[in-house]
Amino acid sequence: MIEQVRHLTARMGKNNSPTIESYRDDGGYETAMKALAMEPEEVIEVVKASGLRGRGGAGFPTGLKWTFLPKEREKTYLCVNADESEPGTFKDRLILDFDPHLLLEGILITCHALKSDHAFIYIRGEFCRPYRRLRDAVREAYDAGLFGDNVMGTGRTLHCTIHRGGGAYICGEETALLNSIEGKKGQPRIKPPFPTNHGLFGKSTVINNVETLANVPLILRDGAEEFRKYGTEKSPGTRLFGVSGHVNRPGVYEFPHGIRLIDLIEDACGGVRDGNALKAVIPGGSSVPILTADEARELILCFDACMAAGTMLGSAGVIVMDETTCMVKALDRLTHFYGHESCGQCTPCREGSGWIAEIVSKIASGSGTPADLDKLVDLGRQISGNTICVFSDAVSMPVTSFTTKFRSEFEDHVNGGVCVAKKTTAATA
Amino acid sequence: MAATERKKTFRFSEKREKEIAALRGRYEYPQGLIMPLLWMAQYDEGWVSPEAMETIAEICETSPAWVYSLATFYTMFELERPIRYQIQVCHNLSCSLNGSESILAHLEKKLGIRAGEATEDGRFRLSAVECLASCGSGPMMQVNTEYYEQLTPEKIDALLEEFGRD
Amino acid sequence: MAKITLNGIEREVEENSYLIRAAARCGVHIPHYCYHPALKVEGNCRMCSVEIEGVPKLQTACTTIVRDGMVVNTESEKVVKVRSEVMEFLLRNHPIDCPICDQAGECGLQDYYMEHGLHDSRVTVAEKVKKKKRVDLGPNVVLDSERCILCARCVRFCKDVTGTAELVIANRGSHAEITTFPGRPLTNDYAMNTVDLCPVGALTSRKFRFKCRVWFMERAESICPGCERGCNIYLDRFQNEIQRMKPRVNPRVNGYWICDAGRLDIDWINTNRLLRAEEGGRPIAPEESDREAASALSKGDEVLLVASPSMSNENLFALKKFSEKVLPGSELVGGSFREPWEDDGILRLPDRNPNRKGMEAIGIPTGIEKALATSRGTVLLFENDLLGDQPHLGAKLEGKKVIAFASNRTATVAAADLAVPVTSYAEMAGSFTNHAGRTQPFEPAIRPEGEARPVHEILHRIAAFLGSDLNAASFDALRSEMLEKVSALSMAVPDGREAEHVG
Ligand SMILES: Cc1cc2nc3c(=O)[nH]c(=O)nc-3n(C[C@H](O)[C@H](O)[C@H](O)COP(=O)(O)O)c2cc1C
Ligand code: SF4
Ligand code: SF4
Ligand code: SF4
Ligand code: FES
Secondary structure (H helix, E strand, O other): OOOOOOOOOOOOOOOOOOOOHHHHOOOOOOOHHHHHOOOOOHHHHHHHHHOOOOOOOOOOOOOHHHHHOOOOOOOEEEEEEEEEOOOOOHHHOOOOOOOHHHHHHHHHHHHHHHHEEEEEEEEEOOOHHHHHHHHHHHHHHHHHHOEOOOHHHOOEEEEEEEEEEOOOOHOOOOHHHHHHHHOOOOOOOOOOOOOOOOHHHHHHEEEEEEHHHHHHHHHHOOOOOHOOOOOOOOEEEEEEEEEEOOOOEEEEEEEEEEOOHHHHHHHOOEEEEEEEOOOOEOOOOOOOOOHHHHHHHEEEOOOOHHHHHHOOOOOEEEEEEEEOOHHHHHHHHHHHHHHHHHHOOOOHHHHHHHHHHHHHHHHHHHOOOOOHHHHHHHHHHHOOOOOOOOOOHHHHHHHHHHHHHHHHEEEHHHHHOOOOOOOOOOOOO | OOOOOOOOOOOOOOOOHHHHHHHHOOOOHHHHHHHHHHHHHHHHHHOOOOHHHHHHHOOEEEEEOHHHHHHHOOOOOOOOOOOEEEEEEEOOOOHHHHHHHHHHHHHHHHOOOOOOEOOOOOEEEEEEEOOOOOOOOOEEEEEEOOOOOEEEEHHHHHHHHHHHOO | OEEEEEEEEEEOOOOEEEHHHHHHHHHOOOOOOOOOOOOOOOOOOOOOOOEEOOOOOOOOOOEOOOOOOOEEEEOOOOHHHHHHHHHHHHOOOEEEEHHHHHOOOOOOOHHHHHHOOOOOOOOOHHHHHOOOOOOOOOOOOEEEEHHOOOHHHHHHHHHHHHHOOEEEEEEHHHHHHEOOOOOEOOOOOOOOOOHHHOOOOEEOOOOOOOOHHHHHHHHEEOOOOOOOOOOEEEEEOOOOOEEEEOOOOOOOEEOOOHHHHHHHOOHHOOEEEEOOOEEOEEEOOHHHHHHHHHHHHHHHOOOOEEOOOOOHHHHHHHHHHHHHHHHOOOEEEEEEOOOOOOOOOOOOOOOOOOOHHHHHHHOOOOOHHHHHOOOOEEEEEOOOHHHHHHHOHHHHHOOOEEEEEEEEOOOHHOOOOOOEEEOOOOOOOOEEEEOOEEEEEOOOOOOOOOEEHHHHHHHHHHHOOOOOOOOOOOHHHHHHHHHHHOOOOOOOOOOOOHHHHOO
């Protein structure tokens, strides 16, 4: 059995892991103490040297993003993306639930590096327990003088505000997130201007994912070199993989980048349930292209290998489907989701995502026609490329990859309405 | 509105007023408080009433329509009536692969309502919702603030009993 | 200036301007819906996508700032294709009920639809999302949600121009819909501009709904007489009746808007008009009325001429000349000032008289109360409802011979010894000088009904009876003379046709 590498998850499972006492017992906030004594630029250099890449989806180099802040700036915000809503993704919740102080220490160090005096944590509205744990942790941190007007006795100010979402997937998109904090509908902004120049309340802003920031204290503690010992050259460090669907042991697993997808499934997760054959895998959250079983067996889990394989590592939410899965019904679940979540400003996305959802559900119900399938394929292409944000690509990719790679199943559904999967599990079992 | 009809008004409690005052400094302009206040209203009353939206608009120096546009954009706000138990079953892919449809069907049967509807007494609203980031423990649902995971019909029966219904 | 290449032709355009605007200035129209030059850019309709060399994805021209050396193609195959795809998406939920739509004929959707010869639409009616039809948003504006393309122009207008934010888009995705807050209708003083702004027939004017098809109407360029702003307007006519007032773009005066009070104040043009001369309530022929007036003036009594700040400069000038040349002993003052209203910080200015500045420039003093108190003979009231506007002055008219030159039947007309019909601003050429001293011409929108004539013509005829030549029969000659003699007045050129093209 391949062993997990527990860096981010080192403290998971301990009693009272969310409390500040427990965190401090394990040496928590010592790194922050050290980092606050460094020059901000030095901290950025360490993070740059570590090669840390964003864990929110796009994999953008974190240190590099931080250097995009203009030299002269009035105020800087850090916004923490805890909106975790990508179907199949459930790893940030683990940190919020069981080690919120790890995130807070990451925020503390990052704000020092960015010369920011205010961090917002945007947490999705449905997260109630994580919210309570995070709220309590922030209170503890204030009480301990880690936040407030005299951070760790340095005389510096740092505030940390938790902003709760209200049920909108699109608020995970960074500019929608900013609008949502500002009291607007969570609709993505036109870029440029980019948030580093014109972000929250018009001020310079850096947005990072929870897991990204949770890595920061570890990098500062152990050094960039140690961080790079795990993972690959271009995807350094470990990763939280959330595995769901038809595996025997679903859950969040921490492994270095570069492991084989099949090892994750077969070994760590105990294989496909009921001894069934593997049919398909979505490796990085619902928005990335799906892989056939053959493709999945070859896949290496790092940013570049995924790109090369025509998919993406995204949020590392791995959705596993066995031979009983009806791919039309599986797509139906996803397109229903996208139809529900389009923010509705851009014409192609607003109309297209709803239209696509209708057609897929029609095909899944057995009343679709070959013309519907053609239209679906056309729409999958038409929707993307001419919109304000890449949500439309997130709709396009599953539609295009499902209908290409599992074309025959779609054809079977529109030619007589017979579903190939004997036991359909995507809908009624 | 007819002159005889007395208009109800909504006010936040004193405790809330204090929280609001503390939050003000965190947002560069008052509009930023809209979502926090929508949450407070819903938490305190079980829904966000039109009167609450008017009050929030006033505090946040914007129009009630603006508040309404947010309250309808974000799907978690209950705008119809106070609800005691918001039952939200995830029906996205990972939960669906593990049988969320049958869980939903079971709840529909037990409660005598369809997904999207509320029971007449306002105790339950049942909804099919999108991914709640609990994909590794599906099928799952959220009831108010709590997650219930790896659901089976038996677990649901026990829960409904606990909520005062069999 | 920046140099860009637009569809293969090198052009000089203003630096830092939006591409859509820069292109329009070069005469290149880029189809668009959500962009409006007077509103914040939102870039949501995606209709204005164009190809820019070196940029892999199409870019929206309404959000792109021109750069020196930019090479832009607005009609490439890719652009045309994407545009028709956007159209297809927009029409997916659109009822295509042009035959019963007020917007037909001036609808952005219909225009481009025709242009792009839309492929057989693959949307069956059953698939369209059903939305609300015929919702009264407020007293004057009606919404048809199924026709709405969610460009949010109306939303941005109410948020950023009037600051009232009564209109919003509620819900999300394909359920998104324009609405007001329950119980809070669209009542701001500029609400009807949303009807003009709406690129399709989703917002229509309750007053105008189904009154007549737009392609039967003709329009004249005019100036709103509602206040001293002097908003530039169109008066649209059908069968010699004013159907509606619409804003005419002028960035220096009113931008793209007019206020609802101004816009709605057109009924008086079509109703309750004084159509022939009356003596003591009895109709008389025009010559008879001219003769009557002339004889009243020739008695050698003191004569008081009361001008009004609602009269055109040309009429005021003719009147001034009349008092100096034909009746040297007469007194000429301005009267009938309408009560001020509030400056609303948008367009409305306190002074509700459209031509007070013109009256000043021509040299007509104010002071009607005093003049009335001292006058003893004949009083001539021009476009002046003294009894209606300032009833307390009524007593001062007692025992005097009153001749009213009026367009409408007013209390003053009813009480006058002689009433002479004159044209309203809608039936004649003229000009008003606004608060900022800008003299703006207007043209006749409809033919005068009955015997109504412009004041200057009538004065010319009366002068003739009195044996003088006022030289005011020809409007053009009169205006030239006025511009020559009154140095403070010079005719402003209408400004904004090009801006309007982009709207
Ligand atoms: C439609 C959409 C949804 C997204 N959802 C999330 C999310 O839930 N959580 C997240 O961290 N990033 C999400 N992202 C990515 C963010 O926009 C952003 O890239 C990320 O938060 C940056 O942080 P990182 O560099 O640390 O990854 C989403 C992006 C898009 C386009
Ligand atoms: S692409 Fe979709 S989600 Fe993104 S801004 Fe446009 S409408 Fe909104
Ligand atoms: S009503 Fe008209 S202006 Fe308003 S969003 Fe719809 S189409 Fe645009
Ligand atoms: S602001 Fe004055 S001039 Fe302009 S439309 Fe209104 S009343 Fe007429
Ligand atoms: S996106 Fe440019 S005009 Fe609408």
